[in-house]
Amino acid sequence: MRNANGRQAPALVLFDIDGTLLRRAGPHHREALVEAVRRVAGIEASLDHIPVQGMLDRDILATMLRESGISDRMIRKWMPLLVRRAQWIYARRCPEDLSEKVCPGVAPFLESIRAAGALAGLVSGNLTQIGWKKMERARLKRYFRFGSFAESGPTRGHLVKLAIREARAKGWIARETPVALIGDHPNDICAARQNGIVAVAVATGIATREELAAHRPDFLLDDLREATLPGLLR
Numbered sequence: 001m002r003n004a005n006g007r008q009a010p011a012l013v014l015f016d017i018d019g020t021l022l023r024r025a026g027p028h029h030r031e032a033l034v035e036a037v038r039r040v041a042g043i044e045a046s047l048d049h050i051p052v053q054g055m056l057d058r059d060i061l062a063t064m065l066r067e068s069g070i071s072d073r074m075i076r077k078w079m080p081l082l083v084r085r086a087q088w089i090y091a092r093r094c095p096e097d098l099s100e101k102v103c104p105g106v107a108p109f110l111e112s113i114r115a116a117g118a119l120a121g122l123v124s125g126n127l128t129q130i131g132w133k134k135m136e137r138a139r140l141k142r143y144f145r146f147g148s149f150a151e152s153g154p155t156r157g158h159l160v161k162l163a164i165r166e167a168r169a170k171g172w173i174a175r176e177t178p179v180a181l182i183g184d185h186p187n188d189i190c191a192a193r194q195n196g197i198v199a200v201a202v203a204t205g206i207a208t209r210e211e212l213a214a215h216r217p218d219f220l221l222d223d224l225r226e227a228t229l230p231g232l233l234r
């Protein structure tokens, strides 16, 4: 699929979800993970003490089980069921409308990407259906053609690589097309670095501007109101 003019996109912009597109989207995501562990493993686990920001959902689930003394073998065995169950639970608990949780400047920036014929994608530690459900309820889904989520790889850097590979394989972008990753966590900056793409940090999540600056992103923004596509790809 090419853009509306039948040409390849002039740029690919990849977005993290939590803390980048949405903030304080509610406890439903955490609750879905806890409830999935309860139903599948019969364990009351908490993730209050786990630094979930920047983590992939599968790693969060595995950490909860490991802390309850479950063996790695059982964790691997249960994981497909946990993933299915967590997504099912989230879909039923997600608030109808998350549009008030969208971070400042997100919609105008996504509009500008679309107007430029560029391509927007998701790279998120959320499980696939949780990520897409958030986008749907935040009224942002239509801006994203594709996404790379927690089930697809072991690290965020791996998810970024898969997203770029997919966009190239489908002919949406060329090998030399500029690619940027926008995220709110040092892990997003590292994932961009590992893939040799532009690292854009936004201070709309848990990490402070100072923490993000220490990881030397190419661009550090207070929020996406400061973002322009030409500005980020120069």
Ligand SMILES: [Mg+2]
Residues within 6 Å of the ligand: 016, 017, 018, 019, 020, 054, 183, 184, 185, 205
């Ligand atoms: Mg994030």
